[in-house]
Amino acid sequence: MPLLILLTLCYAALCAASPFGVCRKCDGWGHKIWQTRTGRLKRGRDCRRCRGYGRRLRIGRRLYNTASHMRHDGTR
Numbered sequence: 001m002p003l004l005i006l007l008t009l010c011y012a013a014l015c016a017a018s019p020f021g022v023c024r025k026c027d028g029w030g031h032k033i034w035q036t037r038t039g040r041l042k043r044g045r046d047c048r049r050c051r052g053y054g055r056r057l058r059i060g061r062r063l064y065n066t067a068s069h070m071r072h073d074g075t076r
Contacts, residue, residue: 015060023050030054 022028030052032044046052057065 011060015058015064019058019061020055021058023047023054023056025049026054028054 023030026032026047026049029047030050031046033041034044035041047054050056
């Protein structure tokens with residue numbers, strides 16, 4: 001049980017320090033990379049998940065933002 005609490009606190013600290021993580025779909029490139037028949041690398045379209053930025057909001061940070069907005073709306 002203490003290990004689970006420690007992991008949760010470490011993930012919360014990671015989300016606070018670095019709220020954006022690398023997009024898993026495009027591996028942080030922001031677009032698809034493909035290879036032509038001659039072996040040359042070409043840029044494809046922008047990634048739909050990260051919209052071409054290569055970064056996505058972490059799940060923990062998304063949960064924190066949702067809870068914070070709900071608390072703000074509830075205390076007005």
